[in-house]
Amino acid sequence: MNKQEFSQQFISRLKSQTGKPLEETTANERYYVLAELTKELITDNWIASELEHRNQKRVYYFSMEFLMGRLLTNNLQNMGYYHMVQEAMTEIGIDINTLENAEDDMGLGNGGLGRLAACFLDSAASLGYPVQGNTIRYQYGFFDQKIVEGQQIELAQQWLRRGTHEWEVCREDEAVVVNYGSGASLQAVLAVPYDLPIIGYNGKTINTLRMWSAQPVTEALVSSAEYSDYEHETRMITQFLYPDDSTPEGQRLRLRQQYFFSSAGAQALVRNHVSKGRELETFADYHTIQINDTHPTLVIPELVRIFVDEHGMGFEAAWKLVQQTVAYTNHTLLAEALEEWDEIYIQELFPRVYDIIVAIEKWFMASLVSKGYTESQLAAVKIIANGKVRMAYLAVVGSFSINGVAALHTDLLKNDALKQLFAIYPDRFNNKTNGVTQRRWLLYSNPELAKLITEKIGDAWTTDMENELLRLLAFIDDESFLDRLLEIKQGNKERLADYIEDQLGVAIDSSSIFDIQIKRLHAYKRQLMNVFHIIYLYQRLKTEADFTIVPRTFIFGAKAAASYVFAKEVIQLINVVADIVNNDPDVNKYLRVVFIPNYNVSKAELLFPAADVSEQISTAGKEASGTGNMKFMMNGAITLGTLDGANVEIHERVGDDNSFIFGLQADEVSELSNKHQDNLAIVAENKQYQKIMDFLKNPQDLGSSFVLAPDTFAKIVSDLIDGNDEYFVFSDLAAYIKAQEEIAEAYSNRHVWAKMMLVNIAYSGYFSSDRTIHQYAKDIWRLG
Incomplete structure (x- = not known):
């Protein structure tokens, strides 16, 4: 399409969608039409990439976050259309920069973990590798930050203010059911996938980021009060990125989130594999699941559950198949970030998955006993210990590869944070220093x-x-x-x-x-x-x-x-x-x-x-x-x-x-x-340090225009002095x-x-x- 054809289509689409002449349309209206036209330009390549990869081995990158940023400029640039579109817009009196600024950043991530995942998707597509992302379609992102009187105020990040996002495609026919609880307390949640195109440089390969949205199942409950509670609990699963997990309720919600996208992704992969007439035993030949930190670790027992309960595979065979499929990237050395969850929560929320984790623990302990490990050595590497399920340990035992993300980090994993597990599985550990696109x-x-x-x-x-x-x-x-x-x-x-x-x-x-x-x-x-x-x-x-x-x-x-x-x-x-x-x-x-x-x-x-x-x-x-x-x-x-x-x-x-x-x-x-x-x-012993501490302890005397109490920075002072300046x-x-x-x-x-x-x-x-x-x-x- 040349710029004249593009501008004609743009103007025609803009008028039909807004009912306004060009000069009266807003930047937002223009942006949405431009995004829509751009998505249409990439559709053929997206379909072609899917067909090309259909019979190849693919990687599925499971991550709680994908910090994508704005997509319009990146997509146009990667497709090689940016300058044509820019010129087309200029000729009809539109500055493309105003349209770029009308786009909201996608609310799918917060920090480096999510931005790394986004860079990886860009690189994989640009290099022609078949890599698909798997995550949650959060209704609201981390939060929008506002500073009032010097203090952070959190506001809802409404990146889906229009209900759907201009770049995504809903795949309602590919929805799966995720179950929580059991028996009379069983709660079924519909996981509906939304697919986002990931356009490689020069536009030849277009991969997919699959985002799962939690919705009520179609069968309504008898009691309207019960249904209201059920609908609220269901929507909450994909409502917010990183709900506050400082309370038991928040911890349960975080676990529900982690199981939700892990189970939905695993179910979809197995269903797709079987639908092609392939033997289940060949699953690892076609799939590698890379888990980005411990958040998706529940995919390991969930895959075992699917293989055993839904396809009649024996536990040993299922467990071996999972170990051949899953690879784990560790992103942290901080003890609080090496997730440990109360086992009672897992028992309550997904009892069958808990049973499988127990079975994995027994298998792991038995394998070590057979190699002559002592009781104290066994205790050091138990997956379930002190009433907690140690997710990093489950990830290591259930993966064929464990990698750190910088040379020093990997050395510290081997020699400190995961040293007992490294001693058991030295061949599984490797380093992959991070990069950015x-x-x-x-x-x-x-x-x-x-x-x-x-x-x-x-x-x-x-x-x-x-x-x-x-x-x-x-x-x-x-x-x-x-x-x-x-x-x-x-x-x-x-x-x-x-x-x-x-x-x-x-x-x-x-x-x-x-x-x-x-x-x-x-x-x-x-x-x-x-x-x-x-x-x-x-x-x-x-x-x-x-x-x-x-x-x-x-x-x-x-x-x-x-x-x-x-x-x-x-x-x-x-x-x-x-x-x-x-x-x-x-x-x-x-x-x-x-x-x-x-x-x-x-x-x-x-x-x-x-x-x-x-x-x-x-x-x-x-x-x-x-x-x-x-x-x-x-x-x-x-x-x-x-x-x-x-x-x-x-x-x-x-x-x-x-x-x-x-x-x-x-x-x-x-x-x-x-x-x-x-x-x-x-x-x-240091006068300059004394002056800094005086600054913290007496903020009301500093001449700030903000109203400050004497204890405004009490937590900082406490952590430095009482907390031993950790x-x-x-x-x-x-x-x-x-x-x-x-x-x-x-x-x-x-x-x-x-x-x-x-x-x-x-x-x-x-x-x-x-x-x-x-x-x-x-x-x-x-x-x-």
Whole structure:
């Protein structure tokens, strides 16, 4: 279709759907018609991909989250239609950017886990691998974040405000029934699939993300009161992403969610396999189920249940088949994130699945006894222990592959978090360092940099980033190229500065160092240490006449879980500090602080290209990988980080001269964690630390425009002092301050800084999710 045909169809469809002349239609109305036409353009390729993959082995990526972001631009770009559509819109007087901004981010994820899953889907389709996602179609996303008087307020994220999403297709005829309880308490829920096209680069392969929606079964209950309760409970299963699980009711709901999409996905796969006339024993020949963290672990006993109860297979044969089918990706070293569920909840909600977990436990223990394991060794690896079902242990025992997501993370899994299980199954453990798609995070979000790279080395990097970007090192002494890099970075900074002033009313100096930390708010990610450094700078600027700094703009973006008091206090602290600093004429020409509310993929696409400094300052040994560090790197930001997660591998590639590494290492953190720290003494011995703590303890005296009580930051103070500073903020703060001083010195020499940018961009190719997916396909999935 050429642009004239496209614009004619667009105008005709817009008039018929709105009953308005073109000039009276809204941006939203125009967006929906454009999305509809674009979806029609890809339909033939979507069908062709499905037919091509029908008789191949396929991978099914089960994940609680897929943080997709906006789809219009990405889909048009991947299909190669963007410039044609842009020109067509321009000729009829429409700015395509206004239509892009009318799209809501899909509410299917929150943090790095979900964004990784989205990058993996993009890479799999772009490389032609048959990979289908499997998740929940949440009615509401995590939440929309609003900042009021410095505090986070959670609002419902209504991404499905029209009832259906413009890119999805409902497959009502492929619905399955998921059962909870048993006997008289049996509750049946209809799982209805909605399919979303995942368009690979150049549009040849189009895979599918399947999203399951919970709906009442068609047979109504006798009592209207009972039906009302049943309908409410059913709708709640897919109502919210991550319901508050701090209560027993919330925990049950979270478990119902996990079983819902695991059971629905498993049932659909088995039904489809059998419908093709294939023997059930060949199931693993056609399917690999990759579970993304422990949330989908119930697919393991659920598959056994389906094979045994619905198809008459013996337990041993069913269990062996499941072990040949499922692979497990671990994403965490934190004890609270290695899920453990009260076994009574599983007994109540899915008694037959609980029976199967018990049977798996007996099989596992018997297999170890036969190999001579002692009672104490058996106790250390029990799947059911102390009234809890340990989901990570079930995932390891039920999978043929267990992978970590960064070299350090995998080593820590083997030697610490899962070391007893690693001793039993050493051949199952492997590493697959995470990656991100360069198409969304460089090609589309930083078009000027992408254009410069293509001018110098051609466009093969868009699908072979790992090898091609290294060719940029040939320009390390080319001053004109370095100047272009700096100009592009400055343009991106000005674009972000304009957005911040327009949306938040804060004017920032675009020539200052843009120091950015954008990620989920959690104690171990240490946004607190970042803001402590800002307080330190502010206090010195206010009290020391001869103290000067290179101008800095510190930018944060983060959401805190609604029930996470500490994290919400940190957000309030950042906003209080911003309020004080930005309104103080003594310091605001050197120092600005910005908190960007409601951080999401679309805002990330503005932030990553504009960053000078990439804050990756988690406590060593706590961050599994990180993927923001990779997005910053490929956009020319310099890493300020601990040797944690994928920071280790970034540092290995770029070296000390092109990154700023500081702080305790993982083994030192582990050693110190076993000792008591006297943080009162640590603070008492350092006047700057005392001043920071005084800032926290007496917020009402700071001159903020917000109303602050003396105990506003009580949880932060308690965690630092009474809680023994679990994440070593004060232990690393001096080293962090020193690293920040080194950054200021390096930034002052513009060509030195530009060379650092170039080295980071060149070596970022390894961190493409294309490389990661190739490794999964070869080593785990065994795809041709």
